[in-house]
Amino acid sequence: MKLKQKLKEYWHKLGSPRWFYQITTNWVTFFGGSALLLLVTGFVWALAFAPADYQQGNSFRIMYVHVPAAMLAQSLYIGMGVAGFIGLVWRMKLTDVAIAACLPLGMVLTALALFTGGVWGKPTWGSWWEWDGRTVSTLVLLFLYVGIYALREAIPDADLRARASALVSLVGTVNIPIIKYSVEWWNTLHQSASFSLTEKPAMPAEMWLPLLVMVLGFYCFAGHHVLSRMRLEVLTRESSSRWVAELMLNKNAVDGTPQTSTTDHGKG
Amino acid sequence: MTDALTLQFDSLACQRDGRALFAELNLTAPAGTCVELLGANGAGKSTLLRTLAGLHSQYQGTFQSPPAVYQGHRLGLDELLTPLENLAWFAGLESCVFDQTKALALAARLGILALAHTPCGKLSAGQQRRVAMIRWVLSGRRLWLLDEPLTALDTHAQAWLNEIIAEHCQSGGSVVCATHTDLSVPLKTVLNLRPPPEQASW
Amino acid sequence: MTDALTLQFDSLACQRDGRALFAELNLTAPAGTCVELLGANGAGKSTLLRTLAGLHSQYQGTFQSPPAVYQGHRLGLDELLTPLENLAWFAGLESCVFDQTKALALAARLGILALAHTPCGKLSAGQQRRVAMIRWVLSGRRLWLLDEPLTALDTHAQAWLNEIIAEHCQSGGSVVCATHTDLSVPLKTVLNLRPPPEQASW
Amino acid sequence: MVGALLLREWKILLRARASIVNPMAFLLLSTLLFAIAAPQLVAEPSQQASGILWVLVLFTQLLSLDAMFRRDYDSGTLEQSLIMADVPFVAVLIRIFVQWLGTGLVIVIATPVIGPLLGLSWSAVPGTMLALLLGTPALSLLGSIGAGITVGFSRGGIILALLVLPLFLPVLIFGTDIVNAAGAGLNYTAQAYWLALITLVALIVSPFAALAGLRISVEMQ
Amino acid sequence: MVGALLLREWKILLRARASIVNPMAFLLLSTLLFAIAAPQLVAEPSQQASGILWVLVLFTQLLSLDAMFRRDYDSGTLEQSLIMADVPFVAVLIRIFVQWLGTGLVIVIATPVIGPLLGLSWSAVPGTMLALLLGTPALSLLGSIGAGITVGFSRGGIILALLVLPLFLPVLIFGTDIVNAAGAGLNYTAQAYWLALITLVALIVSPFAALAGLRISVEMQ
């Protein structure tokens, strides 16, 4: 009972821009810092310390960027669907900013998953591209992203753009599992694949640990990315309110802005 | 019953692209009034009417209005269908039985009886507007939202328009009519849209 | 030169679907006249204007008219482009240099200077019509064919329209204007479209 | 309400008579295109016929989806049916149904002619017709979502394609599978149930989503 | 005149930004459809790839043709450009050119990506690009005739397809021929000249025919 009330309170607060801005200040720092740490560790570990696969050799290292990119691409799409749902039901304007932030990142990460997959495929399969369940569903994901992007570009009015993209991301999300499973089913029926992506090799820990680090790093990066964009939008929307004025002018005077601490890790 | 027909605005203000168009409106118009909506070009008359019709959702404040007939610049007549067929479709939309006798009587009154079986695409601008006028009368809805209904009407038709509006108000209906030319109907309330006092800063 | 600007009809009659719309017209309007085209709804005003503009080819008799600016119900403004860009395009069509200073001066006069850089799709009906008015003035053509130009204009804009037409006529241009509301311009010739005396039986 | 709305659609269909013949003519023409561009493909009964047939069906669908709400939108009829309709949902559903009659059903009926031309074996024709009968309603229904949201764009055609083709994918996969199974004389009950399920889900979800999309489009006007 | 008209098209293209990405995305999407519907076709470098590629090009073209004059027609801009233009011919030609930039050229550029996905061998890619470069202008030019005549119909899409597909056949035939020859390492100069000739004839004839069609459409209004 108490928990429910707490949750409800939290929910209402989420609608308040000021509260959102304040609470996420630390989150952004946290995500940014962790992303920097994890990604640097992950990159070095994956490139230089993880052992090579006894069959695939060193091309196996591509997995450490390919899999996180593919996972994040899907997660960001689901995130857009969730944001779309919240936006449609509760008419929360911030959700559109979340969609707008997830969209380009998800799009390039999907493209990246396709690209790294292709680059991996060349030495492993002997070709850049094979029509297979995973590849097809990733390609479809890219099209869904591009479709929503095109739709957003075509609608000038911000309010309507928000509603339209919320609707489409929601519908698309419902469709994702359907596409995924039907495509995989189709593939197993038609082509008995000479390779299996679905069966996870029993990897030793020194192989999957760096993967875990990379995946977490990617997720933290996405968290940082989406939150910073949402915060900027909140500031812009609220730019004439007192708390923003105080915040911005204060920042100006002190100059040691809380933001810069999170922005340094790009050099890594 | 009469209460349901009252049109009421409580500090209603419409926005476009987040910009307030006019100063907040307050109005209570009992059944039987014709509200004449005045304002310069770009004052927000069309936007207000679309808001009342439920076609525009960027507004602040509240309004209370019964389900309405809305007539914008696009008439809503299919050009392949004849006036009678279009009218029958409108009746069907409202799940009413189409009263063809009444429709024909009105067509005769508005001088387009001979065109009742000509596809609407072949009618002139003013003739099409007359067909639309018949549809308002046939509809069961008591509030009419009319955006510049005098457009393209000749002198006769303008007089008919005034008659029809007056009759509708007399029978307890209400009208909100954006126009640049005065209507000559009794019981007219003028609502003037003025720019907002100062752009609200949010 | 003046001869080329004379508008002349010799027993001109337009048809729609093979049916004559109005009695044969005869007219000689020297440069500087504004012809007010009157007639009931469906009399054939729009059809006559489209014929003069070269957009309708079913007519009998002959007419002589210089190349003209035509303004129908569809304004011909691209909704993604701003008024200035649309005007520049119109100048380009006529292979003229676009006189931006003049365009801005006219926009200021017509009260849409602030909107010069807003896409036309975001303008209200009357504001769009004002943009179209600027285009007539900027065009080098001496004959204007206007179909119900008062539509959607507020009182100010109606006055401006009259001014602009009067100035155009004074500077030696001609105007043919279909309307249901009287224009207040000097040197006005009224041309009334009446139904043909008897439907030709063929 | 339903009667009057159907009557109107029927009349428009009769007046714009070409629209009934068109999808079929288009199908025939594309068959011809394939025969010319890739003669080896259609020379003899082959596995690929089912795939090509389905791709053609999708393209036909796409071309006709763009027009689904367009004329109503342009004339202002759409706006009126959102305002005036007792149950706007029904109005949308009827529009979808009529679009299906004009494409899906026409395609089903044309299959015995088109299929063999594309190299489909005769034994596969009944299965193909069943697959199309079960699958094409889903195409119309899912397509209506995209059509509703893009009706306000003048360059909607391709955005529409991008939005709906991914949604068509499962139908395509199960559809070709049925046709292949039918050709090979195998049982295809499972896939048929899947198709029917997809259509059913689409029937429940699509009209609402399409209506939401149409409301956005009308507001964009 | 040309400068101002091109400037306008350019601005519209920038405002409706998505329209540049779209034809390419659509091509990729159709490739995907084929791969799913007929996996055997695209599994390995094959003869049919050229045919399928060309059919896809035709469909992309068709989808974008429908929009060629539509927005100008609806806004009344088309009517104005017929009345006001110094040389209406130039206005139409520019419209066609811009449509080609947005589809034909995009397709040519996309070929190195799409072709191999469809099973086109790498050695055939340069020849294919040449064929497309020579052939797609003819598609835009010939297509404009149909687009001009059908722009007044709300259900133009399919009628348009019926009108222009027959015109596209010669391009299709020579085009696939070049691609096949290039794949087999043969000489294809003769076919390339033919394609160029077709494009040239189309360039001379089409704008006039399109203009005539547009005049009819505008008069129908």
Place this chain on the structure above:
Amino acid sequence: MYFDSFAEFLQMGNHGLYVWVAYGSTLLVLLSAFFITRSMARSGEESIRWAILSRQVEPKNES
């Protein structure tokens, strides 16, 4: 360190090109996403600050 020498590290047993292209593209994507967001944030905040400052100055001028 899995590799014995730096040359071997670059070589990656004949798969060097693939691995480095994959990692390079990933890095490119991540870095550009980050820098674009950061520059957006900076310029956005700057313009907000400008707006606030100019609003604070204006009323004083008028009175």
